[in-house]
Amino acid sequence: MRKIFFVPAFLLLIILVGGCESGNKETGYWNVPSRGGIDLKLSNLTMDTVSINLDNTSGVGRFLIYKDTLVFVDELYSTLYLFDDNFNEVDSRFGRGDGPGELSGRIVGFAENEGRLIALGPSYEYYMLDIGSGEVMKKGLLRFDDESQNNPNEVMNNPRPEFKEIYEVDYPGLQIAFLEDEEVIFTITTSHPLFNAFSHREFYESARILATLDIDSGKLSGIHGRMSPIYGSWRFLPYLSSVKVAGWKENGFFLGFEADTLIYYFREADEPQYAFGNAGRSMKTDYEQVEGTEDYVQYYKELRPNYGFFTFLKHFSELDLLFRGYRKGISEKMDGLQIYQGNGLIGDIDVPKGFSVVGFRNDRFYGEIKSEDGLSSEEIPVLVKFKW
Numbered sequence: 001m002r003k004i005f006f007v008p009a010f011l012l013l014i015i016l017v018g019g020c021e022s023g024n025k026e027t028g029y030w031n032v033p034s035r036g037g038i039d040l041k042l043s044n045l046t047m048d049t050v051s052i053n054l055d056n057t058s059g060v061g062r063f064l065i066y067k068d069t070l071v072f073v074d075e076l077y078s079t080l081y082l083f084d085d086n087f088n089e090v091d092s093r094f095g096r097g098d099g100p101g102e103l104s105g106r107i108v109g110f111a112e113n114e115g116r117l118i119a120l121g122p123s124y125e126y127y128m129l130d131i132g133s134g135e136v137m138k139k140g141l142l143r144f145d146d147e148s149q150n151n152p153n154e155v156m157n158n159p160r161p162e163f164k165e166i167y168e169v170d171y172p173g174l175q176i177a178f179l180e181d182e183e184v185i186f187t188i189t190t191s192h193p194l195f196n197a198f199s200h201r202e203f204y205e206s207a208r209i210l211a212t213l214d215i216d217s218g219k220l221s222g223i224h225g226r227m228s229p230i231y232g233s234w235r236f237l238p239y240l241s242s243v244k245v246a247g248w249k250e251n252g253f254f255l256g257f258e259a260d261t262l263i264y265y266f267r268e269a270d271e272p273q274y275a276f277g278n279a280g281r282s283m284k285t286d287y288e289q290v291e292g293t294e295d296y297v298q299y300y301k302e303l304r305p306n307y308g309f310f311t312f313l314k315h316f317s318e319l320d321l322l323f324r325g326y327r328k329g330i331s332e333k334m335d336g337l338q339i340y341q342g343n344g345l346i347g348d349i350d351v352p353k354g355f356s357v358v359g360f361r362n363d364r365f366y367g368e369i370k371s372e373d374g375l376s377s378e379e380i381p382v383l384v385k386f387k388w
Contacts, residue, residue: 028270028271028272029226029228029229029264029272029275030229032264032272032273032274032275033274033275034262034274034275034276035274035275035276035343036276036277036278036340036342036343036344036345037344037345038278038344038345039344039345039346040345040346040347040348041346041347042339042346042347042349042388043347043349044349044388045337045349045351045386045387045388046386046387046388047351047367047384047385047386048384048385048386049382049383049384050087050366050383050384050385051087052072052083052087052383053087053088053089054072054081054380056081056089056092057072057074057077057079057081058074058075058076058077059380060074060075060076060379060380061073061074061075061076061107061381062075062358062368062381063358063359063366063368063381063383064110064112064358064359065358065359065360065361065366066082066112066115066131067115068361068362069082069083069361070082070083070087070361070366071083071131073107073110073117074107075106075107075108076096076106077095077096077106078094078095078096078102078103078105078106078107078119079092079093079094079095079096080092080093080094080117080129080131085362093129093131093134094129094134094136100136101134101135101136102136103119103121103127103136103139104121104125105121105122105123105125106121106122107119107120107121108120108121108122108171108174109171109174109175109176109186110176111176111177111178111184111247112131113178113181114181115130115131115132116128116129116130116131116137117129117130117131118176118178118184118213118215120142120169120174120176120186122171124141124142124143124169125139125140125141125142126139126140126141126142126213127139128215138215138218140218142169142213142220143219143220144164144165144166144167144168144211144220145164145165146164146219146220147219148163148164148165150163150165157194158194159190159192159194159195161195161202161206161207161208162208162223164211164220164223166190166192166195167188167189167190167208167211167223168188168189168190168191169186169187169188169189170186170187170188170189170242170243172242172300173187173189173242173243174186174187175187175242175243175244175245176245177245177246177247177253178247179212179247179252179253182214182215182216183212183213183214183215183221184212184213184215185210185211185212185213185224185245185247185253186210186211186213187209187210187211187242187243187245188208188209188210188211188223189207189209190203190207195207197236197238197241198236198238198290198291198292198299199236199291199292201235201236204227204231204232204236206226207226207227208223208224208225208226209224209225209226209227209243210223210224210225210243210245211223211224212224224270225243225255225270227241227243227257228257228260228262228264230257230259230260230261230262231257231259231260234287234289235289235291236289236290236291237259237287237289237290238290238299238300239290239299239300239303239304240258240259240287240304240307240309241257241258241259242257242258243255243256243257244256244257244258244310244311244312244313244324245313246313246314246315246322247315252265252266252267252268252273253265253266254266254313254315254322255272256277256310256313256324257310258309258310258311259285259287259309259310260277260310261277261278261279262275262276262277263275263276263277263313263322263324263340274343276340276343276344277324277340277345278338278345278348280308280310280326280328280336280338280348281328281336281348282308282328282329282332282336283307283308283309283326283327283328283329283336284306284307284308284328284329284330284331284332285307285308286307287307288303288306290303305327305330306329306330307327307329307330308326308327308328308329308332309326309327310324310325310326311325311326311327311335311356312324312325312356312357314356314357314358316360319360320341320342321339321340321341322339322340322341323337323338323339323340323357324337324338324340325337325338325351325355325356325357326338327353333353334350334351334352334353335350335351335352335353335354335355336348336349336350336351337349337350337351337355337357347388351367352369353369354369354370354371355367355368355369355384356368356369356370358383363387364385364386364387365385365386365387366383366384366385366386367383367384367385367386368381368382368383368384369381369382369384370382
């Protein structure tokens with residue numbers, strides 16, 4: 001069952017993951033080789049808004065590309081709507097309910113690989129879905145306390161970073177990616193009253209940031225990672241400590257952080273193989289440091305939009321391209337989009353605020369535009385296609 005610690009309700013919703021120096025030495029950040037360079041071949045994008053009818057949907061969700069098919073993942077109705085090349089709805093899959101081929105609750109996060117979709121719900125439920133057949137292949141409940149040998153009193157009164165029980169799904173900054181065909185990684189955090197990002201430096205020094213789910217067994221096979229060394233520059237920076245994940249390449253994945261210029265490539269979940277990356281243009285990074293939990297809503301909703309930070313990673317292994325988005329700060333009218341090829345930066349281009357990359361089909365990239373602060377999950381996304 002899910003653990004409940006006695007902390008304010010909003011803290012559970014907005015705690016983000018922090019980082020450190022001493023714990024990060026264990027993760028290998030300090031000795032990771034750097035790659036890449038700058039060869040700015042791209043200076044602008046041609047972007048067009050796509051007219052698409054979402055009247056049959058709730059409008060709450062995100063797009064993905066599956067085998068050249070555009071799909072709208074309705075996170076409220078737990079339904080996948082499929083569209084043809086003319087952006088007309090042609091079919092739907094799954095739905096919300098208790099019958100065959102249905103999900104019992106809404107979707108709050110998902111990742112797709114080779115026609116399979118891993119979807120997480122708001123109460124730790126997960127589903128493995130086959131998009132083509134509409135079959136719910138597997139369902140289960142994430143348990144951080146499964147098969148634990150730890151003393152419950154020690155977990156509550158003397159939490160240690162290796163204790164699975166102190167962690168929870170990082171719902172506000174949830175990132176999911178396939179690591180292998182039968183293994184998924186997702187971001188985690190903790191709101192333990194003695195080990196959290198708002199008032200305990202120890203959290204930044206050793207907290208784990210990722211969990212792996214073995215789909216075949218339905219068990220969490222491990223907790224992994226630390227934040228990057230950049231978070232040693234501040235005592236507390238909880239409102240800009242979310243983790244960004246893009247997978248997978250040669251059974252590895254890319255990991256980024258909101259306040260870190262570098263992107264790290266991991267072959268396995270604990271040790272980075274190399275790093276690359278460049279600072280964004282005109283990013284406001286004189287971050288205000290905070291401490292304590294009294295004003296946690298203000299920290300996240302009021303301070304966060306003021307600053308520049310990195311927003312997403314999207315990797316296309318067949319094109320050897322990695323996209324990274326970033327916000328510049330409250331005074332800037334546009335966001336930024338970095339395009340990397342072979343670990344080198346080939347483009348750094350202005351895009352609309354709230355823009356992210358969705359996928360690639362028919363020689364066009366697709367993206368969507370949502371709220372510029374990233375806090376409104378109920379906003380209908382605007383679909384765009386672009387090229388250079």
